Amino acid sequence: MNDLVGMKPAAAFVLTPKDTHYEICKQLLKANVDVYVEKPGTIKSSELYKLCEMAKQKQLVFMVGFNRRFAPLHIQGQKFVSGLAISSAFFQKTRQSSINMDIKDLLLEDAVHQIDMLRFYCGEAEVVSTVCLTERSQLVNLTSILALENVGYAVIAYTLQGGGWSETYPIHAPRNL
DSSP: OHHHHHTOOSEEEEOSOGGGHHHHHHHHHHTTOEEEEESSSOSSHHHHHHHHHHHHHHTOOEEEEOGGGGSHHHHHHHHHHTTSOOOEEEEEEEOSSOOSSSHHHHIIIIIHHHHHHHHHHHOOEEEEEEEEEEETTEEEEEEEEEEETTSOEEEEEEESOSSSOEEEOOEEOOOOO
16 A cells, blocks of 8 residues: 555545455545545445545545446446436346355445446336345345336346356347437
């Protein structure tokens, strides 16, 4: 961390495990570095408040978000479907095995990206049904069916027995070409 701060960057992305966010962000803000931290900003809301106050006092940018929303390919895809009445969408994330200790951590650290991508591409949605399959307190599969604002439906599928690492987002909507 000292090497990074010594380089005097104008900004830094903090994309580390959530339990490291507070200390890393605090050090960066103390060094007058603008910070973008991947969700969740911190584990405790009191720590997040302290970081916000520190950034405000130093007039620095401190932003918590999902980095996928800023990837050029996602921005282009969202523009392509913007304004269309999406009839169906499927957000699938596949992993070989669990990368987190328990279901709560897995959802907060990894599966939540599918929910955010659904909202980014399709707008708000309401859960119709969710099924979780676990083995020894480890998430194996999570599948949710959601009703979209425009009468369409979406499915979020997250599996940890897929044999590989992939993410796909097929989105279907009528389009006059």
